[in-house]
Amino acid sequence: MTVSQVQQGKVVVGILALQGAFAEHQVALQKISSPRKVCPLLVRTPDDLAKCDALIIPGGESTTIALLARLAGLLEPLRQFTKTKPIWGTCAGAILLAQAVENTKKGGQELLGGMSVTVARNGWGSQVESFEAPLLVDGLQDSQTPFTGVFIRAPVIQALHPSPDHPPLEIIARLPVGKLPKSQSIVSPDEDDTDPRDPRTIVAVRQGRHMLTTFHPELTKDGRFHEYFVRACVLSSLF
Secondary structure, eight states, rough: OOOHHHHHHHEEEEEOSSSSSHHHHHHHHHHHOSSSEEEEEEEEEEHHHHTOEEEEOSOOOHHHHHHHHHHHTOHHHHHHHHHHOEEEEEEEHHHEEEEEEEEEOOTTOOOOOOEEEEEEETTTGGGGOOOEEEEOOOSSTEEEEOEEESSSSSOEEEEEEEEEESOOOOEEEEEETOOOOOOOOOOTTOTTTTTTOGGGGGEEETTTTTTEEOOOGGSSOOOOHHHHIIIIIIHHHHO
């Protein structure tokens, strides 16, 4: 954050705008009411990134986003950004923030890291197996009102990797019991997908200043997850 931004009470939240649903995040951020003015910035170059206090990586196609980031000279600056500033990854962005990924395309998947989780790409199946689910989330404004999670070719969290060398992992939201899609290819007939301890039910996680959601909050008109990211991850790390 620059001196002028501090003096003006501004917080610049970038949205990686190379591919995917970045415009929807921009609209959601513009609607946030916050003690500090939230200024969205579409990020396409290292210079754009350098102006940001925090970053959102949108949903889209994770390998395409990583390729375009490399071509734009952003991949290494993004990796450095994860070490000092808050990042929120949604869907494809969640994949890029992960420590490890399964079901990658041929040639693998470049990652930014930043969060101690393993995810599986397209864990729920194809586009036609997209779904919505009501999520009760402690910490959101009006937390007793469910948040509609929109899952489109969403990744699945396979494992958490807690470590004393990293901030603790905080589970923010899980799918309701019994809501794991029966068509999910990684579920075998003898597995119990109603077990709330199953990591595959986890759909939102926070670790220190970073957060990931395997669904698309930006595709709803409900701005509570964006408000939560700004309040709990961004402002708390800056002031």
